[in-house]
Amino acid sequence: MIETSRLILRPWEDRDRDAAYAMTQDAAVMAYLPALDRAGSDAMVDRIMAMQAEHGHTFWVMERRQDGAMLGMCGFCPPRPPLAEYEIGWRLASAAWGQGYGAEAARATLDWAWAHRDMASIVAITFRGNAKSRRLMERIGMTHAPAEDFDHPALPPDDPLRPHVLYRIHRPM
Numbered sequence: 668m669i670e671t672s673r674l675i676l677r678p679w680e681d682r683d684r685d686a687a688y689a690m691t692q693d694a695a696v697m698a699y700l701p702a703l704d705r706a707g708s709d710a711m712v713d714r715i716m717a718m719q720a721e722h723g724h725t726f727w728v729m730e731r732r733q734d735g736a737m738l739g740m741c742g743f744c745p746p747r748p749p750l751a752e753y754e755i756g757w758r759l760a761s762a763a764w765g766q767g768y769g770a771e772a773a774r775a776t777l778d779w780a781w782a783h784r785d786m787a788s789i790v791a792i793t794f795r796g797n798a799k800s801r802r803l804m805e806r807i808g809m810t811h812a813p814a815e816d817f818d819h820p821a822l823p824p825d826d827p828l829r830p831h832v833l834y835r836i837h838r839p840m
């Protein structure tokens with residue numbers, strides 16, 4: 668469990684499944700993400716839980732300390748195709764946007780990763796047009812690597828969400 672001034676980042680529990688599903692039904696949250704029904708949302712939670720069990724980290728639940736509200740998720744995953752590096756990622760319920768929770772969780776995630784794993788760098792990817800996610804990447808000190816932008820191979824060739832940007836941050840000296 669990771670604590671910041673306003674948040675707790677913790678592993679998922681079954682009680683988080685409804686909040687995860689509610690986020691998938693929020694059009695603002697899903698604007699640049701593939702749609703998910705209840706079964707798809709639960710399968711995502713299963714994968715996130717399995718990652719925690721196998722690797723000791725995952726895209727953790729972001730819980731607000733003040734009231735225990737489940738605000739979303741933030742964390743990092745091991746290298747997975749098409750990426751060759753660890754990847755940080757986030758998803759916040761839209762009611763929690765614009766308050767700095769994403770950056771607070773992302774900074775805590777990076778601190779944990781540098782302290783507990785030995786990777787030299789971490790990347791983040793998102794749809795080219797996802798301005799909020801790109802701003803968050805820049806806010807936490809990540810740098811765009813335009814030469815490494817790519818079309819996401821998991822999406823169909825005609826999917827408008829295919830063009831992805833890649834940002835990177837190196838382990839602090």
Ligand SMILES: CC(C)(COP(=O)(O)OP(=O)(O)OC[C@H]1O[C@@H](n2cnc3c(N)ncnc32)[C@H](O)[C@@H]1OP(=O)(O)O)[C@@H](O)C(=O)NCCC(=O)NCCS
Nearest residue numbers: 696757758759764765766767768769770792793799800803
């Ligand atoms: C990407 C996402 C997490 C960004 O959320 P966000 O709220 O814009 O980002 P932060 O949590 O870092 O908050 C920063 C904003 O809060 C403001 N803010 C308000 N109070 C603040 C405080 N106490 N501390 C810091 N920032 C604060 C900042 O000024 C900034 O506003 P701005 O972007 O208008 O300049 C969110 O849009 C999201 O979940 N999107 C949907 C899912 C998604 O696309 N995920 C990425 C897929 S790859």
